[in-house]
Amino acid sequence: MNPLLATLGGKLTERWLNLLVLPGALFLAAAAAGTTLGHRHWNDVDELRTTLNDLAVRPALDHTGTAALLVALILLTATAASLAAQFLGGAIEQYWLRYARDPLSHALVARRRRTWMRRERQLDAAYPTTHPDADPGANATANATANTGDRDADGYTVPIPAVPFARIQALTDARNRVALREPTRPTWYGDRMQATADRVEAAYGVDLAALWPRLWLILPEPAVRHVQSAHDSFSAAARLAAWAVAYALLACWWWPAALVAVGCATVARSRARRALEALAGLIEAAVDVHGRELAARIGLIGADSTQLLDHETGDRMSELFRKAE
Numbered sequence: 001m002n003p004l005l006a007t008l009g010g011k012l013t014e015r016w017l018n019l020l021v022l023p024g025a026l027f028l029a030a031a032a033a034g035t036t037l038g039h040r041h042w043n044d045v046d047e048l049r050t051t052l053n054d055l056a057v058r059p060a061l062d063h064t065g066t067a068a069l070l071v072a073l074i075l076l077t078a079t080a081a082s083l084a085a086q087f088l089g090g091a092i093e094q095y096w097l098r099y100a101r102d103p104l105s106h107a108l109v110a111r112r113r114r115t116w117m118r119r120e121r122q123l124d125a126a127y128p129t130t131h132p133d134a135d136p137g138a139n140a141t142a143n144a145t146a147n148t149g150d151r152d153a154d155g156y157t158v159p160i161p162a163v164p165f166a167r168i169q170a171l172t173d174a175r176n177r178v179a180l181r182e183p184t185r186p187t188w189y190g191d192r193m194q195a196t197a198d199r200v201e202a203a204y205g206v207d208l209a210a211l212w213p214r215l216w217l218i219l220p221e222p223a224v225r226h227v228q229s230a231h232d233s234f235s236a237a238a239r240l241a242a243w244a245v246a247y248a249l250l251a252c253w254w255w256p257a258a259l260v261a262v263g264c265a266t267v268a269r270s271r272a273r274r275a276l277e278a279l280a281g282l283i284e285a286a287v288d289v290h291g292r293e294l295a296a297r298i299g300l301i302g303a304d305s306t307q308l309l310d311h312e313t314g315d316r317m318s319e320l321f322r323k324a325e
Contacts, residue, residue: 023085024078027246034254042256085246089239096189096238096272108186116183119175126168189276196280200287205314208287210321215286215294223286230279237272240264 179191197208244264251258292309
């Protein structure tokens with residue numbers, strides 16, 4: 001039992017140091033250096049060294065008890081700063097995923113929608129067209145150089161030559177950086193989760209918000225672990241964004257902190273997009289793989305049935321889970 005407690009204590013101490021003490025201590029060190037140097041002497045190492053030497057030779061620090069209390073105070077302050085960053089990170093996470101309920105959010109949605117529509121029109125214009133009235137020789141050449149294709153509203157093949165395909169891919173990526181579908185939320189993060197819900201509803205006719213808590217209860221452990229890992233990565237990116245806010249505030253007294261803030265914000269944005277992309281994909285995959293199992297467990301389809309989850313079953317699941325709301 002004692003080795004088990006020692007192992008758990010070591011892991012908890014390691015997590016406490018990595019998640020709370022070290023980030024907070026780093027910020028406290030930057031804050032102490034910044035407030036000491038200021039904007040005018042932002043890189044004066046000699047002044048910083050002199051200040052540290054003056055602090056070290058104070059008589060009170062010769063006492064072991066005073067030094068221990070000082071270390072404990074620094075640890076507690078660093079922990080408090082990290083807890084504040086975690087609280088702010090949770091608020092940032094909710095802000096990223098918010099709905100448009102205020103004038104500013106509606107304005108952001110309108111601006112993002114205009115950008116998305118402009119890139120959608122550019123993408124539509126980039127597709128070459130093939131029509132029965134066109135030159136047959138040109139059509140044959142286009143078909144020979146095509147590496148992919150689609151059909152238009154009349155059912156005629158629309159080949160995509162190799163050269164335009166690269167432009168089409170670039171325009172598609174540019175549009176998707178705004179949103180996968182026409183924006184309805186103020187941020188890319190919210191629209192990415194909304195796109196997942198829309199795709200699930202279009203495929204199975206089920207309300208993802210009502211389905212997910214029930215589906216979560218029957219997911220196998222590997223799936224739960226992957227989803228939780230993606231969500232934790234997204235939360236960690238939000239906490240990093242919170243530290244970017246903290247260093248931006250510190251830049252009011254010491255301008256080099258602004259560089260740290262920009263770096264933290266850039267990394268946080270990149271990590272958040274990757275994590276949320278993975279999370280949305282895992283949620284959609286969980287519905288694809290285990291949605292029929294949930295329908296069988298609640299008795300909407302037979303346990304030995306091999307049919308796919310259809311819209312009728314999805315509608316019945318949504319109606320049941322919503323409790324006639």
